[in-house]
Amino acid sequence: MTDTQDLDLRKAAILEAVVSEYIGTAQPVGSHHVARAAGINVSSATIRSEMVALEREGYLMQPHTSAGRIPTDKGYRFFVDQLTEPGVLGPAQRQKVSRFFEQVHCEMEEMLERTSSLLSELTSYASVVLPPSHEAAVARSVQLVGLGPRVALLVVVLADGAVEKRSIDLAEEVPEEVLAAASARLHAAAHSRPLGGVTVSAASGDPLVDHVVSLALSALGELASEAHDRVFVGGPSRLAAAFDAVETVSAVLATLEQQLVVVSLLRDVLERGVSVVIGAEHGYQSLASCAVVVAPVSVEGQPSGAVGILGPTRMNYPQALAAARVVGERLGQRIHESFDPAAGAAPAEEHRPRRRARGRR
Amino acid sequence: MTDTQDLDLRKAAILEAVVSEYIGTAQPVGSHHVARAAGINVSSATIRSEMVALEREGYLMQPHTSAGRIPTDKGYRFFVDQLTEPGVLGPAQRQKVSRFFEQVHCEMEEMLERTSSLLSELTSYASVVLPPSHEAAVARSVQLVGLGPRVALLVVVLADGAVEKRSIDLAEEVPEEVLAAASARLHAAAHSRPLGGVTVSAASGDPLVDHVVSLALSALGELASEAHDRVFVGGPSRLAAAFDAVETVSAVLATLEQQLVVVSLLRDVLERGVSVVIGAEHGYQSLASCAVVVAPVSVEGQPSGAVGILGPTRMNYPQALAAARVVGERLGQRIHESFDPAAGAAPAEEHRPRRRARGRR
């Protein structure tokens, strides 16, 4: 198999021209257009023969004879990996991001929700935000609150500010004092422990308290094990604009509704250390006409969440990459700050592209 | 203005036929089709002349000369108000609803989220669920949890099981004990009070405690006043299927993204005691091609939230009305039960404390 790395300089230039033009116009690109593009000084005839080669090698394809070429997924892949730097945001967008992160002052959930809106505004594509996982997060507080005669709510505050809750059927009436006692025992046992590893050592005097505690403990266990598969989707309406086939829109939206799919896609991508997934590179049929650009959200160096941009395969990759990285980074900082406002005093250092997108299928 | 009430019996029958047919086929309906419809025993010529009248009176319109008629908003309105009963769900759907509400066992938010999915599955339209307002809800618990050196989280548990939170910048370092003291004072002051009316009477000995308390109180006030304008949208992908113009889809989705608009629309509709809004009857331009079917969610007789179905104006009103009502009612019951499981001793249902693991995937 011909290796991507060594395409002719000229072939690469031609491929780049085709991809750029196609991203802009969504029309198949002919040899004449390429010839006119900057940095290419050969005639259209030469370009045609090169294009034949590029097509043979799988970078381009023709919708039909006597039409121009459009990039294949492989073509986009080469473009992203070899031909393009992450790019920078325009000053207006950069300002928008800064303004956003200065102004935003709210709880995690809402912040993530609004971050996803920001991303989709910046890029005009749909966006997804994967919340920081609090797998390893320790509990700051555990509390039982009575809601009704036989119902209590277990409220857990984690160190990252997230609040998890779960209602518990008590099966019999439990007086306030018992609830309070159980709550105190739980809190003592769970404080500063990771959710999974909470045990309560000694039995108290009261068997009812013990019963409640054990109910709460199992609920706690469930909370810990349950992958918190929420994902925030921003700007789904942009999808309708990005695709023109209404059934494509429908299919993609339907996939987005299944949070699970999106979450595992993002996790997968992150794990492989990749930042762009194009077309069918992931296994999901329904997203075959999409590309996803992902950037990690790191809190104090620990990668813990992700932001992603979801658009058509002919999306503006440099811009999307830039937006995802900047927003991901700023979001990480912002989350960090929210525990220690002083940390936010340090000016955000200028972001420079450290690494090119890597990873192929 | 001709009053809606008194359309000819025959005119009404014709209108009904046109609306039904159009809802089914999305094609303009001609006089022949109407003549063939059940319950109409006049010739197409007669129907034509009646249709002319109906058109003059604003119930029907022609997309162009020599095409059939399609209903206007006014036509739909008459159909909904005079010609149709809410209808009943099919046995399969009814069972789906029952199964859902038996199985669902989770926190408010997730339940609402999943209810909206249920609704959109039942109807194949998009759905919205307006959470029960907890304007008047009293606090069951108020707590301050330290998150970082200068940051605390105010966690409020309301009587309806909702958990509200807000982080507080303390501006200086506050030791755990102070936080605990403040937390205790707040809890005592706020317990069983509506969020708005919390005051702390006497000053404690410690000025730092007082400071923290006052910070927390103002945060509490903000929480109370802030209209909690969240709305759960289900099945946006169904919209893409319901409309065929991609820009309509885009516009409607964009409107749905602005939670605010949807919330005030629903509130408005509820307030007017209406259950169906058709086309431009509400003021929102971007939803002019939609109809909304709304049903209240009452908890113990108190109307406190709403469910809605959002589809094209040519939606299946009887089915949508039935679905909205049933789901709204069951949701209200379910919410009520979640405070007092005994209340849910549904007829012919053995009640066992059941604890279903919500294992996903």
Add this chain to the structure above:
DNA sequence: TGCTGGCACTCGATTCTACCGAGTGCCAGG
């Protein structure tokens, strides 16, 4: 050898025409 201009050819898109048929409005007769 490799690039170029030229040329014949392909084929989707556009335009034009004809035509079909569903649907209308109108009217005379039962």
Add this chain to the structure above:
DNA sequence: CCTGGCACTCGGTAGAATCGAGTGCCAGCA
């Protein structure tokens, strides 16, 4: 007052003609 009949309208479809952007190939030139 209803009905069948009739002339008319006009969107949608089908086929033919045309256009033009684009291709592959090739001979000739640096």
